[in-house]
Amino acid sequence: MTETSEKQEKSNKVLIAILTLSILANVGLMIMLFDEKGKTEQLTGENVEITTEKNELELELNDMLLQYDSLSSDNDTLNAQLLSERARVEEMIQKVKSGNWTIYKLKKETESLRKIMKGFVHTIDSLNTANIELMAENKNIKGELGKERDKSNLLESEKSKLAEKVKIGEKLQAVFIESYGQKVKNNNIHKRTERAKAVEKIKTCITVGENDLAKAGKKMVYVRIIGPSGKVLTLSEDKANMFEFDGIRGLYSVKKEINYENKEIDVCLYWDVKTSVISGKYIVYAYADNHEVGITEFILD
Structure with missing residues (x-):
């Protein structure tokens, strides 16, 4: 083998090594790019999911506000409690918007507020039902009292008429x-x-x-x-x-x-x-x- 051939062979080996390293570097870079893309897509999906859940929580909380607005009672203490819980719901909406809390904590707090509101709904429904029953009972009682009063007035009238008849009957003629x-x-x-x-x-x-x-x-x-x-x-x-x-x-x-x-x-x-x-x-x-x-x-x- 001549000296020229040896140089050519060495040059080819170097070139092959460089190409191999370049290919390996490109493959590594591609792998890194694909990995970053996957992570980015995962983060984007998670952010979309979190945003969706926050929007759903905000809608649920706004629905709770509307329900609180529809609740009313003749009991002053109960009305004060309703106003207090409504204020908590409004405060929770601001927390959802600020994003300072984790979605888990937001969901947990919202569920707690929902349970409290359901308790108020049940209490007010029970009170309204009791009031309706009391009103019906009072109406019946008033009706009975009215009948008894009418009977009493009739008896009193008959008594007066009888007394008048007796008085007239007592008169000499x-x-x-x-x-x-x-x-x-x-x-x-x-x-x-x-x-x-x-x-x-x-x-x-x-x-x-x-x-x-x-x-x-x-x-x-x-x-x-x-x-x-x-x-x-x-x-x-x-x-x-x-x-x-x-x-x-x-x-x-x-x-x-x-x-x-x-x-x-x-x-x-x-x-x-x-x-x-x-x-x-x-x-x-x-x-x-x-x-x-x-x-x-x-x-x-």
Whole structure:
């Protein structure tokens, strides 16, 4: 082998070595590039997944805010707790946005808030159900009370009506009443007359009817004789000749006491004419137990 051949052979070996090293270097570089690409794709995928999970958490937390806004109660303490938990949810949303917490910790805290909110929902539903039941019960009770009140009012009304009937039933009534003028003859015989100039007495006879409801005992019977002039015939217009009847006080003409024993009783009263009477219509009222028992009239010529 010549010296030139030896040099050529050495040169080829060096070239082959350089090519081999270059190939190995390129292969190593390619392997490194593929490895970095895989890592980058993995990190990108993880970031996308984390971003997606954070978005889902934020949506869930915003949904919880809306649910808190829809919750209400008549209980002030419970309302204060609702506001406090709602504030915690808002704070959690800010933590999700800031990215300072790990996704695991965010999920765990969000789940805790979700459980608390579900507890409030259950509590408020239970309270609302109880309130509805109480309202229905109160309505029934009010209805029953209303019925009982109506019954009580009806009984009271019937009692009042019965008492009024008894009161009316207790009143004495004249089953007969008659009044007329009389002339007194020399032999003290009284004769009926319709001539005003001849009248010396006015006789009024009353038959008080039977009444088992009335109180028995001594009673004063009063007679009021109203002349044609509209005035009461009376001895004098003073308190001594006044009595109470039908809620007022007025003059009477004549009075007489009877002993009433719940049976019919006849009584006659006489008005003595002091001077004279005038012609016209006379109206005569009879009273007992402070109320009117009968009325009649007569005319004198």
